[in-house]
Amino acid sequence: MIYLWAFLIGGLICALGQLLILKTNWTPARILVSFVVLGAIMQVCMIFEPLKKIAGAGVTTPITGFGAGLVKGTFENIDKYGFLGIFTGGLTAMSAGIAVAIVSGLVVGMIFKSRSK
Amino acid sequence: MNKQEYAEYIKKITPKSKIWSSLCRAFIVGGLICLLGEGLNALYHMWLPSYDQTQISALVSSTLIFFAAVLTGLGIYDKIGYFAGGGSIVPITGFSNSITSAAMEFRKEGIIFGTCANMFKIAGPVIVVGVAVAMLCGLGYFVVGLFL
Amino acid sequence: MSTLxxxxxxxxxxxYSVVGKKESEGPLxxxxxxxxKDEYFGEKTHEGSERKFFITAIQGAIQVAGVQPxxxxxxxxxxxxxSSSFAMRDIGLPYVGVYGACSTMALSLLTAATFLESGVIQTAVAVAGSHFATAERQYRTPLEFGNQxxxxxxxxxxxxxATVLSTKQKSRFAVTCGTIGRVVDYGVKDVNNMGAAMAPAAADTLMRHFKNTKTKPSDYDAIFSGDLGQIGEEALRDLLKEQGYDLGENYYDCGKLIYDASQKVDMGGSGCGCSAVTLNGFIMNKFRNGEYHKILFMAxxxxxxPTTSFQGESTPGIANAVVIEEVTE
Structure with a gap:
């Protein structure tokens, strides 16, 4: 059942992104940024966790998951370490994704040449 | 025609995107990427029973990011993107594609000033805004926590 | 008067015209x-490839003409x-760089013709070109980025x-007059709708050209615009209709001619190369075959x-028009 919800909710979030692209002429960078903010807001309003229980990767795979993860990590670290958590929490929680993105980008960028189709 | 009339005129003669078909494509491809994420999630849970959900989630996104980078290098991801639009931009794979494509494009200016300096040309704002918003929320959470 | x-x-x-794979698969x-066929043209970078296209075109045209410019x-x-100046590093001839964005082919022709008219030189080459990959990088996103x-x-x-012009050598075809464009801005801010941004400038140049030369659209075998694309072409027709000129059947846009609808190019071709290769391929061949006697070529x-568009400025347009005709004497 979680697979069906992952597909449906994930697809809907992406379709919403596409709708924004078509209707607003926003650049992809702006779409990504707004979805990160959306994810953060969902996390703060406590609707992200319940959604995650239903749809799993359907909400964590879209970039909204990145925003939510940053906020979640920040809150957790504040609980653990107090004031310092405000600064350390977000990036600590998302460190794996960012590191893998940097390293794979670097390696792929060195191996492959860009081509026009 | 004055400027205002011209703007309205151009709006009228500009062909419209086929909204429904493009939304459907974004929905299907985006949904499939999420489905793949869910599948990986289950797979990792099976392989690594000692890991908790946070660690598994990190592994799943890392895997997706890695696959997207390789597909970008092979020149496949931009074809998926041409078909799916938001369907492959919004998932974490799109974030990876934006980093890798910039890294490839600017490789010709050298590794330091090309690849490294320009990698986050598109994805940079995502991290900057994400971290800033998270810190802002954290600050609020901290202050509220002081009074509770 | 701005008509020369x-x-x-x-x-x-x-x-002489040299094109890439996609253009070779189009109707022209x-x-x-x-x-x-190789987008890198044997070079390490796309910029190097663009340079090589320039060198090839210039050397090719000089060879066809058989005269040292x-x-x-x-x-x-x-x-x-x-691209121009680095190509000229290898060519070694005296060089004047001109910039008119995608109107460059007409601008370089007009500049060359003016130099020739003055009598200080006798042979000149006018050249313009572009490359998809270098333009994408400069104006838009990395090539492998997956957006629509x-x-x-x-x-x-x-x-x-490239076109070789001369006042010394004999030929049936000549540049007889031309109109230099004005910078016209109708406030179009969408950088993905160049046709709409350029159409008012094109209309301005055409109207002034018709008035100054006392001609009308039907006096020409054909009228070509550079790279207005589908929207720009329609807008130009309507803008001129408003002023009482009907462009009619023999008006074409190089951007629409060069690709087929099945090639996924949306509104059509663009870039300096669009009008340059159409002129030095399709149009001049028609002259040679006797199908054209007088045309108006407006790039x-x-x-x-990228800086101005990120700062929220609208896109100003320009159009330069050249009359090419068959002469007898």
Whole structure:
């Protein structure tokens, strides 16, 4: 059942992104940024966790998951370490994704040449 | 025609995107990427029973990011993107594609000033805004926590 | 008066066009002098490839003409027009760089013709070109980035075209007059809708040209605009209709001619190369075959830079028009 919800909710979030692209002429960078903010807001309003229980990767795979993860990590670290958590929490929680993105980008960028189709 | 009339005129003669078909494509491809994420999630849970959900989630996104980078290098991801639009931009794979494509494009200016300096040309704002918003929320959470 | 009349009638004694793979697969594919399937043209970078397109076009045209030119007039889209100047590093001839965005082919022709008219030189080459990959990088996103092109987008032509003009050599074809464009801005801010931004400038140039030369659209066998694309073409027709000119059946847009609808180029081709290769392929071949006797070639340019568009400025347009006709004497 979680697979069906992952597909449906994930697809809907992406379709919403596409709708924004078509209707607003926003650049992809702006779409990504707004979805990160959306994810953060969902996390703060406590609707992200319940959604995650239903749809799993359907909400964590879209970039909204990145925003939510940053906020979640920040809150957790504040609980653990107090004031310092405000600064350390977000990036600590998302460190794996960012590191893998940097390293794979670097390696792929060195191996492959860009081509026009 | 004055400027205002011209703007309205151009709006009228500009062909419209086929909204429904493009939304459907974004929905299907985006949904499939999420489905793949869910599948990986289950797979990792099976392989690594000692890991908790946070660690598994990190592994799943890392895997997706890695696959997207390789597909970008092979020149496949931009074809998926041409078909799916938001369907492959919004998932974490799109974030990876934006980093890798910039890294490839600017490789010709050298590794330091090309690849490294320009990698986050598109994805940079995502991290900057994400971290800033998270810190802002954290600050609020901290202050509220002081009074509770 | 901004319409230049060339009494010397500089003759067109040679032309050459070199294009990439996609252009060769389009409807005009058979008209080009040379086709290069490799987008890198054997070079390490796309910028190097664009340079090589320039070198190939210039050397090709000089070879066809069989005369050593005095000055080369060249321009392209890259910052500081590096493709032209770096190509000229290898050519070694005196060089004047010109910039008119995608209107460069007409601008370099007009500049060359003016130099020739003055009598200080006798042979000149006018050249312009562009490359899809270098333009994408400069104006838009990395090539491998997976986004969709908006329906109003145009596809930058990979290719370069060169024309050799002379007042010394004999030829049936001559540049007889031309109109220099004004910078016109109707406030179009959408950088993915260049056609709409350029159409008012094109209409302005055409109207002034018709008035100054006392001609009308039907006096020409054909009228070509550079790279207005589908929206720009429609807008130009309507803008001129408003002023009482009907462009009619013999008006074409190079951007619409060069690609087929099945090639996924949305509104059509664009870039300096678009009008340059169409002129030095399709159009001049028609002259040679006797199908054209007098045409109006108007290249259109959008004078923006990535900086201005990010700063929220609208896109100013320009259009330069050249009359090419068959002469008897």
């Amino acid at each position: 009349i060339f009494k010397q009638k500089p003759r067109i004694i040679g032309w 594919g058979y008209t080009f002098s040379r086709i290069v 005095d000055i080369v007039f060249a321009g392209d889209l890259l910052n500081q027009i590096v 092109r908006p329906p109003t987008a145009q596809w930058t032509v990979t290719g370069a075209g 259109t340019g959008a004078l923006l830079s």
